[in-house]
Amino acid sequence: MTPAELHASAVVWDAHSCVPLHPDFDLGALERHRRAGASFVSINIGMDMNPLDQILPVIASFREQIGRRADLFLFTATAEGVLRAKREGKLAVAFDLEGGVPLRGRPEMVRLFRDLGVHQIHLAYNRNNELAGGCYDEDVPLTASGRRIVEEIYRAGVLMDLSHTGHRTSLEIMAMGLGPVVFSHANPRAIRDDRRNLTEVQIEACARTGGVICVTGVGRFLADPEARTPAILDCIDHYVARAGIAHVGISLDYEYPGGGLRDLPEGVDRAYWWPPEEGYRGGISGIRLATPEQLPEITGGLLARGYGAEEVRRILGGNMLDLVRRIRG
Numbered sequence: 001m002t003p004a005e006l007h008a009s010a011v012v013w014d015a016h017s018c019v020p021l022h023p024d025f026d027l028g029a030l031e032r033h034r035r036a037g038a039s040f041v042s043i044n045i046g047m048d049m050n051p052l053d054q055i056l057p058v059i060a061s062f063r064e065q066i067g068r069r070a071d072l073f074l075f076t077a078t079a080e081g082v083l084r085a086k087r088e089g090k091l092a093v094a095f096d097l098e099g100g101v102p103l104r105g106r107p108e109m110v111r112l113f114r115d116l117g118v119h120q121i122h123l124a125y126n127r128n129n130e131l132a133g134g135c136y137d138e139d140v141p142l143t144a145s146g147r148r149i150v151e152e153i154y155r156a157g158v159l160m161d162l163s164h165t166g167h168r169t170s171l172e173i174m175a176m177g178l179g180p181v182v183f184s185h186a187n188p189r190a191i192r193d194d195r196r197n198l199t200e201v202q203i204e205a206c207a208r209t210g211g212v213i214c215v216t217g218v219g220r221f222l223a224d225p226e227a228r229t230p231a232i233l234d235c236i237d238h239y240v241a242r243a244g245i246a247h248v249g250i251s252l253d254y255e256y257p258g259g260g261l262r263d264l265p266e267g268v269d270r271a272y273w274w275p276p277e278e279g280y281r282g283g284i285s286g287i288r289l290a291t292p293e294q295l296p297e298i299t300g301g302l303l304a305r306g307y308g309a310e311e312v313r314r315i316l317g318g319n320m321l322d323l324v325r326r327i328r329g
């Protein structure tokens, strides 16, 4: 089997990418993911800095657009749904929420977001909030309110994501023993020292929950700021060595260009969410990102590094498919 044949036949699961958080954004752009062989992509519909009156019109517009383009897309995050999309040559799409502030401290909001298509949630985006610690803040424990939200995330069959979350909070959530967690987009700190990246303790704890860690294609979090494919492969190698082949996945965290759409809320303090003391210069602008077109390169690169075809299938999406099957069927 050639690398191209393997790529075309594998479930390719991008655990997290971004589009402008604006209802006028044309989701037809996601065709780039489909053409690059992706079977599924989770797109962000809000972060802690986005108010509900921004998030809700975005959800409404994106749902409507996905439904209208049924020839290209399928709105699903179940294992069977993703397999069906793949059989039909479509891209499965679902939403994720980056931070628990929009839940307003109400566990029942988890189910509401789930019913709107949000299949994956993490509790804090970079900074501490009323639920949890963020990775660029004081390392605080999970709060009582955060604990209730975590329990509801598992009950609702939503993926418990720990990306962007503080070190202590992430370990406390994993220690609750409620089931597998996912780091939907995070790299090893051993490869790139950044508080957004994961310590060996987090990596091993994630594997113990039966969870999956998905490498991210953000240049800032890789050894190569240009986000070229070998640097992504290095992170995969590290996770396979530390966590085991069954616990590794991929995400791009690609950000589709907005064509002039402004999606940061008025008055947002970029230096608070992306602190200059952590090396950010004017938020996330200027950071190089891996593109959807690099997905086939990841497949080819893994084969070239000696992974077997079944191992490559697991990393590309088989492990995430198994995870969602365990969480929600």
Ligand SMILES: [Zn+2]
Pocket (backbone or CB within 6 Å): 098, 163, 164, 185
């Ligand atoms: Zn993120």
